[in-house]
Amino acid sequence: MEENMWIIELESALLDDCTVNDIYGICQGKALPEALRPDVWQVCLDVRHKSDQMSLFNEIYDLPFQSQLREDCQRHVDRMGNDEEDKVSVVSDLESIITFYCKNRNLQYEPDNGWIELLLPLFALKLNRSDTFNLFESIRDTYIPKGCRPKGNVFHVFRLLLLYHDPELCTLLDTKKITPDLYSLTWFQSLFASCSSLSVIIAMWDLYFQNADPFMVFFLALIILINGREQILQMRSSSKEEIIKFLSLMPCALEFDDVPDFCSLAQYYALKTPTSFKTDYLKALYGKQNDTPRSQEEANKVSQALCLPVSVYELVENSATEFPVPDAVRFFLVDCRPAEQYNAGHLSTAFHLDCNLMLQEPVAFATAVQGLLTAQRQAIEANSNAGGEHLCFMGSGRVEEDQYTHMVVASFLQKNTHYVSLLTGGYASIHDYFGDQMADCLEDHNARKCLVCQQQNAQQTKSAPLKTSTPSSTDLFSKFSAAMKSKSAEVKGKLLDIIVNPSANGGATASGTNGVPSAPVQERHVSAKERNGKRYRNVAPVFSIDDENEDALDGAGERDDAPLTSDGKEIVNLNQYFKTADIINAFKCQEVHMSGYMYDSHLIITPGQLVVLRELGRGQAQIMVRRPLASIVKITAKKRHRDLITFKYGFPDGDGLLITDMDRFLIPNAAEVTALISRLIVQVLDDAK
Numbered sequence: 001m002e003e004n005m006w007i008i009e010l011e012s013a014l015l016d017d018c019t020v021n022d023i024y025g026i027c028q029g030k031a032l033p034e035a036l037r038p039d040v041w042q043v044c045l046d047v048r049h050k051s052d053q054m055s056l057f058n059e060i061y062d063l064p065f066q067s068q069l070r071e072d073c074q075r076h077v078d079r080m081g082n083d084e085e086d087k088v089s090v091v092s093d094l095e096s097i098i099t100f101y102c103k104n105r106n107l108q109y110e111p112d113n114g115w116i117e118l119l120l121p122l123f124a125l126k127l128n129r130s131d132t133f134n135l136f137e138s139i140r141d142t143y144i145p146k147g148c149r150p151k152g153n154v155f156h157v158f159r160l161l162l163l164y165h166d167p168e169l170c171t172l173l174d175t176k177k178i179t180p181d182l183y184s185l186t187w188f189q190s191l192f193a194s195c196s197s198l199s200v201i202i203a204m205w206d207l208y209f210q211n212a213d214p215f216m217v218f219f220l221a222l223i224i225l226i227n228g229r230e231q232i233l234q235m236r237s238s239s240k241e242e243i244i245k246f247l248s249l250m251p252c253a254l255e256f257d258d259v260p261d262f263c264s265l266a267q268y269y270a271l272k273t274p275t276s277f278k279t280d281y282l283k284a285l286y287g288k289q290n291d292t293p294r295s296q297e298e299a300n301k302v303s304q305a306l307c308l309p310v311s312v313y314e315l316v317e318n319s320a321t322e323f324p325v326p327d328a329v330r331f332f333l334v335d336c337r338p339a340e341q342y343n344a345g346h347l348s349t350a351f352h353l354d355c356n357l358m359l360q361e362p363v364a365f366a367t368a369v370q371g372l373l374t375a376q377r378q379a380i381e382a383n384s385n386a387g388g389e390h391l392c393f394m395g396s397g398r399v400e401e402d403q404y405t406h407m408v409v410a411s412f413l414q415k416n417t418h419y420v421s422l423l424t425g426g427y428a429s430i431h432d433y434f435g436d437q438m439a440d441c442l443e444d445h446n447a448r449k450c451l452v453c454q455q456q457n458a459q460q461t462k463s464a465p466l467k468t469s470t471p472s473s474t475d476l477f478s479k480f481s482a483a484m485k486s487k488s489a490e491v492k493g494k495l496l497d498i499i500v501n502p503s504a505n506g507g508a509t510a511s512g513t514n515g516v517p518s519a520p521v522q523e524r525h526v527s528a529k530e531r532n533g534k535r536y537r538n539v540a541p542v543f544s545i546d547d548e549n550e551d552a553l554d555g556a557g558e559r560d561d562a563p564l565t566s567d568g569k570e571i572v573n574l575n576q577y578f579k580t581a582d583i584i585n586a587f588k589c590q591e592v593h594m595s596g597y598m599y600d601s602h603l604i605i606t607p608g609q610l611v612v613l614r615e616l617g618r619g620q621a622q623i624m625v626r627r628p629l630a631s632i633v634k635i636t637a638k639k640r641h642r643d644l645i646t647f648k649y650g651f652p653d654g655d656g657l658l659i660t661d662m663d664r665f666l667i668p669n670a671a672e673v674t675a676l677i678s679r680l681i682v683q684v685l686d687d688a689k
Contacts (some may be wrong), residue, residue: 007033010040020044020619024210024387024575027258038125044209045142046618047134054130057100057401069109070095076116080522090123095532097133114148114189115140121201142618144216147284148189149591156303157281159444161218162225168416169229176240183247184221191217197252203259212619213573214286215278219266224250224268224330226670249285267576269627272288274390274421275313275570282571307404310421313569314430319349320384321626323582326467332486336405337396337427345438345445349386351375355404355436392418396451397428419474428452474667482542571616571622574602582606584680587673590666591624592644605677608684610647612663625663629684633657635674643670 010026014036023040034039042048063069073094077087094116103110109115118139131530143684145154158180163170173179186194191208192203194196208216211392225232228631230248235243254262265292281302310331318331342352351372359364379387391412395405399669431452434441445454466598578586584605591601591612602621604611608629613621627649634648645667650659 005037006030010036014039014043018043019048020210020212021574021578025578027210029207029210029263031203036201037130037206038127041063041125041135041209042131042204044212045135045138047138050134053104053137054096054100054131054133056104057096058095061095061099063099063102063109065109066099068111069098072111072116073098076120078119092134092547093123093129094119100133101137112186113359114144114186115188115195117194118144121198122199124202130280131609141152141287143191143208143217145188145214145287146287147285148185148638150181150185150389151179152181153302154285155184156305157277157285158188158218159182160305161222161273161277161307163413164329164419164421165275166226166229167418167420169225171231171413172236173243175579176231176243178240178244178247180221180243186248187224188217189223189249191322192254195249196254200254200259204263207259208265210468211263211573211575213270213576214282214618215270216263219269222269223265232682234262257277268327270576271325271328272419272564274310274314275572275585276309276424279314279569279571280309280311280424306409306422309424311424312433315392315423315627316430316433317570317623319347321385325415325582329390330380331390331392331421331546332379332386332388333423334391336373336393336394336408337401337556340449341427341445341451343446344449344451345431345442346427347441348443349384353408355395355401355408358404358407361562382665390421391417391457392421392423394423394430395426397426397450402426410493410579420662429560437577444484521532536554572621572623574615574619574621577604577613577621580606585676587667587669589663589668592664592666598666601665603673605665605680607680610677627663629677629681630688631660632677632681635677637670637674643667645670645674 006026008030010033010217011024013026020043023043025460027040039048045350055650073091077091078088080087082416097119098115101115105312115136116496119136122135125132125135143160147153158276159170160470162173162180162620191201192204196204203653204220210564216428219686225247228247232243232247235246237244242374276443284302315333317332318329319333333347333350335352337344337346337352337353338356339352339354342354346352357368369550376387376391380389393405393409397401405422409420409422425432426621431438431442438445544673577583584607586605587603587604589601590598591614592598592643598614601624602613602615604613610627610629610632612624614624615621627647631651633650636648644664645665646656646662646664648659649661650657652658
């Protein structure tokens with residue numbers, strides 16, 4: 001009875017109009033009861049209360065390809081071995097649904113486009129025609145990438161993912177001129193329904209729809225290849241056709257009992273992949289299937305990409321995170337600009353590898369690479385913010401120099417180096433991103449010698465409008481400055497003696513100008529350590545209930561509260577994020593903006609941070625900000641509305657407080673939340689002592 005309590009809980013949740021997050025929390029990867037599966041899938045695909053669209057169908061079958069569609073439906077149903085009466089009904093519903101879908105979306109049916117294979121498992125739910133259509137339409141829009149056709153953009157993206165995790169295997173397939181569309185087209189078109197048994201597909205989709213991650217198909221396909229890599233590598237001497245046939249049939253070997261491990265491995269590899277992989281390609285790959293495709297220029301950009309791109313937002317946020325998730329991506333930044341550019345401004349944790357050395361002094365370059373790998377290993381062992389197994393290379397953002405940066409990256413890929421990525425936009429993107437906070441976040445910045453500054457000054461002279469920096473939280477910059485620069489001396493101490501560039505400009509070091517360690521940077525923001533022992537002296541308590549006029553402070557440190565745009569704010573899957581090991585608690589709330597707008601959000605509490613997630617729908621959320629608990633100096637609540645909570649951030653200033661930023665939330669049971677956060681703040685301060 002106790003073992004089946006979750007089923008009773010699931011039944012109750014379905015009656016209470018639950019969400020996909022509720023379902024995931026209850027089921028936690030268990031196989032769904034057959035009787036509840038239709039309702040669960042409808043909730044997960046957000047079609048439970050959708051109208052009867054099929055009622056609009058005029059039952060006229062007059063499409064140019066109608067006879068081809070009817071034949072294909074009949075052929076697929078014949079393979080199922082159903083009773084003749086069932087076959088007639090299924091064929092009729094198949095043809096009706098696809099015909100209406102084509103007319104409704106102005107699309108054309110093509111043989112072997114995966115639509116029939118995608119529909120057939122849905123008939124196992126024994127729903128009416130309208131509900132089946134709604135499920136099919138939602139799966140197509142939510143989980144089938146746009147451009148699933150030979151040489152489509154989706155397969156260029158998948159190749160970059162394979163190159164990131166298994167460059168040796170990717171290189172072998174490239175050498176054989178085997179592009180992913182030649183073996184995985186049907187995988188992506190039908191979410192593996194075309195090449196797996198019905199029991200496997202049902203079990204896989206149970207987990208797939210609960211996870212609500214549209215990119216999961218990429219990682220499932222990746223696992224298929226990585227699990228069979230030894231067999232594939234042994235086929236080096238086989239013909240191209242033999243290898244393609246072997247690859248295409250690999251999912252057929254999946255059995256029902258393999259599905260949980262198969263999906264778990266996919267989630268693990270998703271965690272080991274830069275989030276830019278999803279944020280950069282989400283809009284290009286997913287959405288309504290009849291949306292206008294992206295421009296050919298953007299498609300070419302993906303197909304010609306040397307390796308996986310990483311956004312400047314992810315790089316900066318990753319470097320500033322003090323409490324990374326175990327096994328999550330951690331970057332080791334390699335600055336490949338010429339020495340004179342590096343010495344005119346750089347990130348303090350970047351390792352300098354002068355790309356010019358590769359052609360001018362090959363021996364020195366080889367020595368520098370060994371120094372890089374040694375520095376990376378030492379930084380990882382020291383658990384430094386500057387250390388990670390994921391190599392992110394950075395050029396200048398100028399075409400003339402970046403061709404040499406690309407040569408350096410290619411040399412690492414040729415050695416089958418795992419986890420190689422390239423910063424989108426290079427140093428210029430970092431420079432623009434920090435904007436006015438540049439002095440806090442870049443080391444040794446010299447505006448007279450910095451090429452980006454020179455270009456901007458030239459634009460100003462011509463009265464051209466300057467490009468503004470990417471909207472970002474002041475708190476992020478203060479975190480970055482504190483987190484990165486506090487590690488600078490530590491990193492330099494480890495790297496200084498490893499490698500010295502024999503060229504006159506100072507060379508491949510991670511130190512300051514001309515290889516000499518830079519003096520410690522004067523911090524503008526008080527660290528948690530510096531506040532120890534005097535934070536509460538002559539200062540109001542951390543948590544207080546008052547009715548002060550807080551509105552005057554609402555503009556302080558205002559964050560970017562616009563909907564998700566191309567600025568690259570991190571998008572996460574809520575289900576996966578809630579499973580993060582270091583989350584102490586998560587509270588559903590509404591973020592209250594100074595304009596009066598309220599956003600459905602989640603307040604995530606970890607041992608050292610307050611994380612704000614804003615819901616985007618479909619199980620996705622955007623990380624708006626991460627606040628160190630040590631920066632919270634006051635928590636207030638309105639007397640007339642005790643659930644309206646304001647968190648103020650800053651530090652003691654004499655006998656008072658200097659407030660640098662603030663957030664406001666409407667939190668049910670706010671007393672529980674504030675009590676927990678207050679205890680954790682005290683604990684953080686005590687630990688720091």
